[in-house]
Amino acid sequence: MDAADRALVDGVRARQLRPLAKAITLIESQRADHRVRARRLLEALLPHAGGATGGAIRVGISGVPGVGKSTFIEALGLYLIERGLRVAVLAVDPSSSLTGGSILGDKTRMELLSRNPAAFIRPSPSAGSLGGVAEKTREVMLACEASGFDVIVVETVGVGQSETAVAGMTDIFCLLQLPNAGDDLQAIKKGVMELADLIAINKADINPTAALAARAQIRTALHMLRPMSPNWPVPVLTLSALQKEGVIEFWDTVLRYRDAMTASGEFAAKRRHQATAWMWELIDAGLRHRFREHPQVRAGLPGFIAAVEKGQTTPSAAALELLGHLSGLGI
Numbered sequence: 400m401d402a403a404d405r406a407l408v409d410g411v412r413a414r415q416l417r418p419l420a421k422a423i424t425l426i427e428s429q430r431a432d433h434r435v436r437a438r439r440l441l442e443a444l445l446p447h448a449g450g451a452t453g454g455a456i457r458v459g460i461s462g463v464p465g466v467g468k469s470t471f472i473e474a475l476g477l478y479l480i481e482r483g484l485r486v487a488v489l490a491v492d493p494s495s496s497l498t499g500g501s502i503l504g505d506k507t508r509m510e511l512l513s514r515n516p517a518a519f520i521r522p523s524p525s526a527g528s529l530g531g532v533a534e535k536t537r538e539v540m541l542a543c544e545a546s547g548f549d550v551i552v553v554e555t556v557g558v559g560q561s562e563t564a565v566a567g568m569t570d571i572f573c574l575l576q577l578p579n580a581g582d583d584l585q586a587i588k589k590g591v592m593e594l595a596d597l598i599a600i601n602k603a604d605i606n607p608t609a610a611l612a613a614r615a616q617i618r619t620a621l622h623m624l625r626p627m628s629p630n631w632p633v634p635v636l637t638l639s640a641l642q643k644e645g646v647i648e649f650w651d652t653v654l655r656y657r658d659a660m661t662a663s664g665e666f667a668a669k670r671r672h673q674a675t676a677w678m679w680e681l682i683d684a685g686l687r688h689r690f691r692e693h694p695q696v697r698a699g700l701p702g703f704i705a706a707v708e709k710g711q712t713t714p715s716a717a718a719l720e721l722l723g724h725l726s727g728l729g730i
Contacts, residue, residue: 444545459565462575471640578610
C-alpha cells in the first residue's frame with residue numbers, strides 16, 4: 400500500500416468524512432486498478448470494523464415508494480445524534496435501465512440530517528444490481544464501521560428483491576407500511592412479512608383509526624407466519640416521522656432486539672452467516688465477470704445470441720457451448 404492509500408486509511412480511522420467519501424468512491428469504482436486498491440484498503444480497515452459481534456448497529460429500512468422512508472430516517476438520525484451517536488445513511492437510488500443514471504436525491508430529502516457533522520449520507524446508484532441495493536453496499540458498511548459510526552442505516556429502493564437483499568446484510572430489517580393498505584391486506588406480501596424483524600406503520604397521524612386497524616391486521620397476519628426467531632415476536636408499531644412521534648419507541652425496540660438476539664447467540668451467528676453469503680456472492684460475481692471477459696466468449700457470444708433469437712439453437716445448447724470455455728479460465 401502506497402503513502403496515499405495509507406493516508407486514506409488513517410483518515411477513515413480518524414473519523415474524517417472527506418477521506419471516508421474518497422474511500423467509498425474507490426470501493427464503488429469499476430476500474431481494475433481501483434478494484435485492487437479498494438481490496439487493499441478494505442483489508443487494512445477490516446480489523447477496525449465490527450466483526451461478528453461489535454461495531455455499528457446495521458439497520459435496514461424498506462417499504463413501498465411514498466411510505467416516507469427518507470423522512471423517517473432523518474427523524475431517527477437526528478434523534479440518535481441527540482443521544483450522542485454518529486449515524487451513517489447508505490441510501491440507494493434506482494438506476495435507469497435506459498441511461499444508467501440516478502437522481503440521488505436523498506441528501507435533498509434529508510436536508511437537516513445532511514448538514515449535521517455527526518451524520519454521513521451516501522447516496523449510491525443501484526446500477527442494475529439485483530436486490531435494489533448497490534453492488535458495494537457491504538464494503539461501504541465496513542468502511543463506515545471502521546470510521547467509528549455507531550449506527551448504519553441502509554435504505555433500499557423498496558422494489559423487487561430489495562427486501563431480501565437488505566435483510567441479508569443488516570442486523571435488523573425494518574419494514575415501513577402505510578395505514579391505508581386496505582382491509583384485504585393487499586399490500587402485505589408473505590415473503591416480506593417473514594423477513595421483517597420490526598414493522599412500523601408510518602404516517603399514523605393522518606388517520607389514527609386506519610393506522611390502528613392496519614396494526615391489528617398485520618398482527619393477525621404475523622400469527623399465521625413462522626417467526627424468524629423463536630426469541631423475538633415481531634412487534635408492530637405506529638409512528639409519524641413528520642411529527643417525530645414514535646421514533647423513541649422505534650429505537651428502544653431496535654435495542655431490545657439486539658439484546659435479545661445477543662443473549663440467544665443469534666446476533667453473532669447471523670453476522671457469520673452473512674459474511675459467508677457475501678463471500679459466495681463475490682465469487683459468483685467474479686466468475687460472471689471473468690466469463691464475459693474471456694476472449695472466446697466475447698467472440699462467440701453475438702453469434703449465439705442471434706442463433707437463439709432466430710430459433711436456430713436452444714438457449715440451453717448455447718449456454719453449454721459458451722460454458723465450455725470455462726476451462727480456459729483455469730477452473
